[in-house]
Amino acid sequence: xxxxxxxxxxxxxxxxLDLTGKSxxxxxxxxxxxxxxxxxxxxxxxxxVWILWTVVSKGYHxxxxxxxxxxxxxxxxxRRVGGGAYHAIMxxxxxxxxxxxxxxxxxxxxxxxxxxxxxxxxxxxVVSFTIDILTGVPSIVAALFIYxxxxxxxxxxxxxxxVSLALVLLMLPVVLRSTEEMLxxxxxxxxxxxxxxxxxxxxxxxxxxxxxxxxxxxxxxxLGLARVMGETAPLLILVGYSKNINLNPFDGFxxxxxxxxxxxxxxxxxxxAADRVWAAALTLILLVLLLNIxxxxxxxxxxxxxx
Amino acid sequence: xxxxxxxxxxxxxxxxxxxxKLDLGPVGHLGDRLFAGLARGSGGLxxxxxxxxxxxxxxxxxxxLADDKSSFLFSRIWEPGxxxxxxxxxxxxxxxxxxxxxxxxxxxxxxxxxxxxxxxYAPKRLATPVAHAVDLLAAVPSIIYGLWGILFFAPxxxxxxxxxxxxxxxxxLFKKPASEDLGVVFTASVVLAIMILPVxxxxxxxxxxxxxxxxxxxxxxxxxxxWEMIRMAVLPYGRSGVVSASMLGLGRALGETIAVLIILSxxxxxxxxxxxxxxGGETFASKIANNAAEFDSPEKTGxxxxxxLVLFVVTFLVNSAARIIVARSTxxxxxxxxxxxVGDSDRALEGATP
Numbered sequence: 001x002x003x004x005x006x007x008x009x010x011x012x013x014x015x016x017l018d019l020t021g022k023s024x025x026x027x028x029x030x031x032x033x034x035x036x037x038x039x040x041x042x043x044x045x046x047x048x049v050w051i052l053w054t055v056v057s058k059g060y061h062x063x064x065x066x067x068x069x070x071x072x073x074x075x076x077x078x079r080r081v082g083g084g085a086y087h088a089i090m091x092x093x094x095x096x097x098x099x100x101x102x103x104x105x106x107x108x109x110x111x112x113x114x115x116x117x118x119x120x121x122x123x124x125x126v127v128s129f130t131i132d133i134l135t136g137v138p139s140i141v142a143a144l145f146i147y148x149x150x151x152x153x154x155x156x157x158x159x160x161x162x163v164s165l166a167l168v169l170l171m172l173p174v175v176l177r178s179t180e181e182m183l184x185x186x187x188x189x190x191x192x193x194x195x196x197x198x199x200x201x202x203x204x205x206x207x208x209x210x211x212x213x214x215x216x217x218x219x220x221x222x223l224g225l226a227r228v229m230g231e232t233a234p235l236l237i238l239v240g241y242s243k244n245i246n247l248n249p250f251d252g253f254x255x256x257x258x259x260x261x262x263x264x265x266x267x268x269x270x271x272x273a274a275d276r277v278w279a280a281a282l283t284l285i286l287l288v289l290l291l292n293i294x295x296x297x298x299x300x301x302x303x304x305x306x307x
Numbered sequence: 308x309x310x311x312x313x314x315x316x317x318x319x320x321x322x323x324x325x326x327x328k329l330d331l332g333p334v335g336h337l338g339d340r341l342f343a344g345l346a347r348g349s350g351g352l353x354x355x356x357x358x359x360x361x362x363x364x365x366x367x368x369x370x371x372l373a374d375d376k377s378s379f380l381f382s383r384i385w386e387p388g389x390x391x392x393x394x395x396x397x398x399x400x401x402x403x404x405x406x407x408x409x410x411x412x413x414x415x416x417x418x419x420x421x422x423x424x425x426x427x428y429a430p431k432r433l434a435t436p437v438a439h440a441v442d443l444l445a446a447v448p449s450i451i452y453g454l455w456g457i458l459f460f461a462p463x464x465x466x467x468x469x470x471x472x473x474x475x476x477x478x479x480l481f482k483k484p485a486s487e488d489l490g491v492v493f494t495a496s497v498v499l500a501i502m503i504l505p506v507x508x509x510x511x512x513x514x515x516x517x518x519x520x521x522x523x524x525x526x527x528x529x530x531x532x533x534w535e536m537i538r539m540a541v542l543p544y545g546r547s548g549v550v551s552a553s554m555l556g557l558g559r560a561l562g563e564t565i566a567v568l569i570i571l572s573x574x575x576x577x578x579x580x581x582x583x584x585x586x587g588g589e590t591f592a593s594k595i596a597n598n599a600a601e602f603d604s605p606e607k608t609g610x611x612x613x614x615x616l617v618l619f620v621v622t623f624l625v626n627s628a629a630r631i632i633v634a635r636s637t638x639x640x641x642x643x644x645x646x647x648x649v650g651d652s653d654r655a656l657e658g659a660t661p
Contacts, residue, residue: 026532026535027532029531029532029534029535030532030534030535033533033534033537034428034533034534036420037420037423037424037428038424038428039420040416040419040420040421040424041420041421041424041425041429041437043417044417044418044421044441044444044504044508045441047501048440048441048443048444048445048447049458050455050459051447051451051452051455052447054455055451055455056457059526062459074451079369081522096354105349106352107349109345109348109349109350110346110349110350110352110353112346112349113346113347113349114350115351116346117343117346117347118347118350123347124350127350127351127353127354130353130354130357130358131353132627132630133357133568133623133625133626133627134353134356134357135626136555136558136562136622136623136625136626137360137562137619137622138561138562138563138564138592138618138619139562139593140562140564140591140595140596140615140618141360141364141562141615141618141619141622144364144595144611144612144615145359145360145364147364147602147608147612148363148364148366148367148612149359149363152367152605153363155479169356169360172353172356176353200336200338200339201339201343202338202339202341202342202343203338203343205342206342212456224444229448230447230448230449230450230451231448231449232448232449232450232564232565233564233565233592233596236564236565236596236599237595237596237599237602239561255617258448258450258565259596261450261451261454262450262565265454265569268458273340277454281450281451281454282446284448284450284451285446285447285448285451285567288448289443289446292443292446296439300364
């Protein structure tokens with residue numbers, strides 16, 4: 001620790017040790033740094049405020065229309081006003097729900113393996129390393145992989161379920177890592193108390209460890225969901241956009257909010273299309289934000305006390 | 308960190324013995340074996356999936372690569388399929404790399420500034436909301452970044468691009484654009500920078516907050532100003548963390564698809580190739596997504612899958628480099644990981660300053 005400090009001292013040619021008080025230059029540098037750092041923060045806030053304002057101000061009025069939540073775009077052309085986003089909202093929800101159903105059990109069991117069974121073994125290190133790789137896989141590569149398996153090799157059609165499979169690859173590492181962190185935080189005393197009562201290990205994990213970490217696991221799931229919901233690349237490659245309501249992820253094309261935006265964005269010069277683009281964008285942001293806020297709220301009330 | 312204070316007598320080891328030794332006999336043996344098998348299976352499944360990604364992409368790319376009539380790595384032509392299948396990734400590679408590197412160069416200084424602001428400058432009550440606000444940037448879906456980028460941000464960036472091109476136009480990288488096109492690589496880079504900002508900020512913030520109190524107090528006790536304390540104690544301690552955070556941000560930028568796809572204008576097939584960042588172009592991801600409708604013959608699909616494979620390998624290398632940097636340069640191999648809220652560290656700091 002101290003070596004780090006010692007190694008850096010020469011760069012200060014004794015000035016840092018000037019004990020006669022802050023010289024003008026040093027005080028100036030300190031102020032300059034403060035100003036720059038506050039500026040950085042303000043610069044970072046500009047796009048956030050700007051994007052949110054743009055999307056809200058241009059998209060809110062369609063959201064107030066009840067049709068937006070109950071009708072599809074069936075038969076509505078880009079020049080016509082009307083229709084809603086029901087088909088896209090349902091599509092987004094169905095595909096993310098399928099993703100969650102597949103990804104979450106694997107992620108939780110994988111985390112249980114890393115924390116409870118494989119701790120310190122070589123196999124666990126390999127698993128941990130591959131999760132790191134999976135975290136870095138770009139969504140377009142995940143989509144291409146599923147394309148290669150689902151369509152080229154297995155010969156199936158482009159359907160919503162294929163998108164869910166690609167999203168599993170993106171959601172899995174997020175949920176697994178956060179679950180792992182949470183399981184690590186469960187105090188060993190709880191496990192030991194359970195073992196001392198003669199409870200077998202698997203029951204201890206199911207009845208003691210996982211319930212203790214439950215809030216944190218849910219948080220991870222929500223954050224994972226929020227990540228995959230806005231993904232567009234897999235939708236572009238693995239399913240066609242449909243304006244009709246299709247609730248079956250195994251058959252036919254399916255609408256989703258990102259592809260709905262993508263569909264109309266080329267016609268932004270036309271007012272009805274532009275309105276729909278921004279309203280769909282606002283709906284998507286609201287969905288993602290809702291998940292994020294839920295995740296944070298749950299996290300706040302269910303942090304494991306390590307004392 | 309396991310906490311076993313109070314329970315164990317001092318002569319016993321405080322660490323829990325490995326889980327195997329705690330298996331207390333025949334109670335629930337079948338359940339245990341089943342459950343352990345499930346857990347192991349899930350771990351193995353993750354490894355299998357990643358191995359499959361590599362193997363499948365490779366298997367489908369090889370036939371197309373064998374038919375390729377031009378050099379895959381060095382050609383700039385992209386005409387897969389047909390009798391004379393020709394495709395090379397040189398142009399894609401260049402645009403992908405240059406846009407992501409510029410994004411990283413813009414994002415990292417700002418991210419470090421924001422991270423320092425939340426950990427050591429913002430008032431304690433502001434620190435958490437500020438951190439959440441920057442995290443919100445990560446919650447905005449990328450297609451919205453793309454739309455906003457090309458419609459609202461690009462026109463504002465246009466005069467900046469003109470000014471930069473006037474000043475630095477003698478370099479091929481900053482050559483003055485031939486057209487007044489808005490969808491240039493530089494615009495995409497700035498939008499990418501905004502998109503990776505929350506990732507880099509979050510990791511830097513965590514590392515900065517972990518600077519040992521003794522380092523900080525030591526610097527302050529020597530009479531350092533707040534900035535000198537940060538330069539002497541916080542930045543050296545967090546350097547490797549910031550480097551790996553930037554690499555992770557770079558990895559994210561390399562693979563970003565839809566925002567780049569919306570922003571970048573695709574150059575005409577007949578146009579001469581332009582190395583300037585003030586011209587349009589295509590990245591791996593945007594090329595693949597843009598031509599998803601063209602995946603009709605195995606030949607063509609193979610060419611795009613080969614491009615995807617290269618992207619996979621590049622992001623893999625960048626991300627591994629990030630992990631290696633962290634693993635090698637942290638004292639004691641690994642940093643202690645704790646759940647901490649932003650603002651915890653401020654209390655300690657304020658206690659140190661009179």
